[in-house]
Amino acid sequence: MRDHGLTIVVTILLVFVYLILGSRIQLFGVAPSFLLILTACVGSLEGSNAGCVCGFLCGLVLDLMGTDPLGITALVMCVFGFIYGAIAFMELREGWVRPIVMFIACDAVYGLTRLAIAAFNHGLGEVGWSVVTIFFASLLADALIALLLFIILSRALARFRLAAGGLSV
Amino acid sequence: MKGTQGRVSFGEKKQSSGVRTLVVFVLISILLITLTVRESAQPVVDQVRATAQAVVAPFKHIGTLMEQPFTTLGNIIHNATTNPEALDELERKNELLTAQLAEYNEYKAENERLRSLFALTSSYHMRGVAVHIIDINADTWNESLIIDAGSNVGITPDMPVVDGAGIIGQVAVVSATTSYVRQITDPEFQVSALLQSSRTRGILRGSLDGSLHLEYIPSTETVSVGDIVVTSGLGGVYPTGLLIGTVANVAETSKSLYYDITVTPAANVENQEEVFVVFDYTVSGSTVLAPEERVVQVGE
Numbered sequence: 001m002r003d004h005g006l007t008i009v010v011t012i013l014l015v016f017v018y019l020i021l022g023s024r025i026q027l028f029g030v031a032p033s034f035l036l037i038l039t040a041c042v043g044s045l046e047g048s049n050a051g052c053v054c055g056f057l058c059g060l061v062l063d064l065m066g067t068d069p070l071g072i073t074a075l076v077m078c079v080f081g082f083i084y085g086a087i088a089f090m091e092l093r094e095g096w097v098r099p100i101v102m103f104i105a106c107d108a109v110y111g112l113t114r115l116a117i118a119a120f121n122h123g124l125g126e127v128g129w130s131v132v133t134i135f136f137a138s139l140l141a142d143a144l145i146a147l148l149l150f151i152i153l154s155r156a157l158a159r160f161r162l163a164a165g166g167l168s169v
Numbered sequence: 170m171k172g173t174q175g176r177v178s179f180g181e182k183k184q185s186s187g188v189r190t191l192v193v194f195v196l197i198s199i200l201l202i203t204l205t206v207r208e209s210a211q212p213v214v215d216q217v218r219a220t221a222q223a224v225v226a227p228f229k230h231i232g233t234l235m236e237q238p239f240t241t242l243g244n245i246i247h248n249a250t251t252n253p254e255a256l257d258e259l260e261r262k263n264e265l266l267t268a269q270l271a272e273y274n275e276y277k278a279e280n281e282r283l284r285s286l287f288a289l290t291s292s293y294h295m296r297g298v299a300v301h302i303i304d305i306n307a308d309t310w311n312e313s314l315i316i317d318a319g320s321n322v323g324i325t326p327d328m329p330v331v332d333g334a335g336i337i338g339q340v341a342v343v344s345a346t347t348s349y350v351r352q353i354t355d356p357e358f359q360v361s362a363l364l365q366s367s368r369t370r371g372i373l374r375g376s377l378d379g380s381l382h383l384e385y386i387p388s389t390e391t392v393s394v395g396d397i398v399v400t401s402g403l404g405g406v407y408p409t410g411l412l413i414g415t416v417a418n419v420a421e422t423s424k425s426l427y428y429d430i431t432v433t434p435a436a437n438v439e440n441q442e443e444v445f446v447v448f449d450y451t452v453s454g455s456t457v458l459a460p461e462e463r464v465v466q467v468g469e
Contacts, residue, residue, distance in 0.1 A: 019225050020232040049187030056194040063201075064221040066311070067341045067349065070214050071201025078194040082187055114310055118356060118377050133378050134310075 006160065007042060007050040010153070011057045014038050019061075027141035030134060033107070035062060037146045039077055040106065041153050043085030044099035051089075055081025080106070096154070100147055107142045111135045219319070219344030226347045229304045229315060264334050267435060271335075271397050271412040274365055295331075295408070297447040298322050303347070305438055312355040312375060314438055318446070319344045327406060329447045335412035335435035336360070336400065337444050348446070353413070353434060354379045361403040362413055364392060370401050373413060373432065381414060381432040388428050392419045398432050408450045 018034045025031065035058035043051025059074030066073070084106060088099040115135060205214045300322075304315040318324055320343050330337040330350050338358065342349040351358050354375040362373035362383060371386040383398060396416040402409030418431040438444070 016228060019228045020235065024232055024236050047187065049190050052187050052190045052194060056198070059198075064218055065225065065349075066313075067351070069202050069205040070218065071198040071205065074201065075195060075198030078191065078198065082191045085187070115377075128378075 006157070007046055007053050008057070010157070011038065011042065011054045015058065015061050027144060028137040030138045030141050032141040032145040033110075033138070034145065035059075036077070036080075036107070036110070037103070037142055037149055039081040040084050040088070040099075040103045040146065041150050043081045044088035044103075044150070045154055045157055046085070047089040048082045048085035051081030051085025052078050053081070055079070096150060100143070100150060103146050104139065104143050107139055107146075111138060215342070218342060222315070222342065222344040222347050222349065223319070226303065226315075226317070226344075229347075230317075233303055264435075267415075268334055268412055271365065271399060271435075272410070274397065295445070295447045295450040297328075297445055297449075298324070299443050299445050300324075300348075301443055302438060310356075310377070312352040312358075312379060313341070314338070314350050314352060316348050316350060316444065316446070317346065319346050319348045321345055323448060324348050324446050329407050329411075330444050331411065331447060332436050332438075332444045334437070335414065336407065337436050337438060339406065340446065350444075352438065353436075354381060360407060360413075361401040362398050363401040364390070364416075365397040365399050365410075366393075367391060367396075370403070371430075373398065380417075381434055383416070383430040383432050384427060386428045386430055388421050388426060390428075392416060392428055392430060394419060 015035070015038075018038075022031070022034050025034075039051060039055040039058050042054040046054075055077035056074050059077030060071075062073045062077075063070045084102070088102050112135070115131065201214075298318060300316040300318040302314050303317045305313075314337075316330075324340055324343050326340055326343055328340045330340060336353055338350045338352040338355070340348050341351045352375070353360065353373070356375050356377055359372055359374040361370060363370045364383075364386065367390050369386050369390045369392075371383045373381055373383050376382055386392060394416050398413045398416065400407040400409060400411040400413060412435045414432040414434040414436075416430055417433040420429040420431075422429070
């Protein structure tokens with residue numbers, strides 16, 4: 001559990017930021033999936049282990065704030081954090097573009113799944129303009145926030161590790 | 170040693186596989202889901218959820234306070250190009266008149282139908298509590314809001330939430346000091362509604378894009394843009410005749426038996442700071458009890 005200390009602290013801090021400001025920040029008319037982005041960023045920067053922990057905590061927060069069965073989002077997001085972390089962490093060696101592109105692809109799959117569920121429940125007519133007004137808008141918003149959070153988080157974690165390394169000498 | 174400390178590169182440090190962590194969290198998640206689904210454990214889960222929402226409520230308040238200067242600045246810029254007093258007055262008047270007209274028409278239609286059968290008054294009186302909205306919609310895929318009152322003032326799940334213009338939604342989760350309200354525009358929300366002009370009943374539901382759709386209105390009926398949509402009263406949650414909105418678009422497909430009617434909601438939470446949670450209401454002299462009170466009566 002000691003290995004997860006930094007991940008847990010960073011996750012809790014950013015979850016508080018999300019709780020205070022999350023719903024008030026809107027880009028292109030939609031609220032970015034901040035906690036999904038956070039899980040992806042932590043997974044790609046810290047690896048599958050940290051991605052799994054971060055995903056579970058973020059999912060649990062979403063479950064507690066919503067009405068879905070408790071644990072269902074936590075389950076999905078911890079698996080997402082683990083798989084994304086396992087792949088993106090390796091890709092990060094080749095540069096930061098690939099993890100971001102990977103996240104956009106994952107976000108697109110997530111969005112399409114939500115649209116498919118809506119189409120299944122309410123018919124194809126339900127989807128219609130939602131493809132543009134919600135799907136593409138949220139994809140763009142999530143990509144921008146992911147890029148921003150990725151840069152901030154990578155620098156913050158790098159500084160933290162430098163400071164921790166300096167202290168240990 | 171010092172030379173290597175100056176450079177930190179991600180993706181190069183040794184990472185543990187994390188399979189054990191994944192298995193632990195998957196098991197915890199499955200345990201939580203099982204507990205939630207089991208009816209006997211539901212009160213415990215609800216209590217945990219309510220406590221978490223109560224803990225989070227102060228942070229939501231901080232967000233509201235932080236947002237206020239920006240909202241004020243935005244309003245100043247927006248109002249710079251308009252006459253603010255005249256605009257406010259007209260908006261307020263329009264909202265009031267639409268609600269009054271709907272209410273008047275509802276009373277009139279009801280009286281005309283029932284005058285020969287019953288000597289009943291056609292008014293209803295609501296009893297409830299006015300509350301503040303502290304947060305609106307934290308997710309693109311859901312339409313919800315959080316209010317600053319919960320079980321401490323007697324709010325229980327399923328209670329209707331309204332404002333001066335019409336229906337806002339329904340209470341979904343209640344904590345001690347806050348409540349989670351599902352808006353009528355949420356894709357999961359459904360309510361029985363009727364067209365005021367023809368008295369045709371349908372099902373009104375929200376959608377992903379935040380619009381309202383009135384379904385199961387037969388294409389043999391006459392529906393016009395601007396027709397008023399009100400609650401039908403079926404189900405007993407909402408009183409009959411409460412304004413929902415107006416018909417914005419009527420689409421008819423050759424193969425379908427029903428219209429696809431888009432409704433513009435009368436209530437708009439974006440411009441609201443307070444809403445009203447309805448505990449119970451009176452229809453023609455008889456009190457319609459709140460959901461939990463109805464359950465108690467059935468049990469007795």
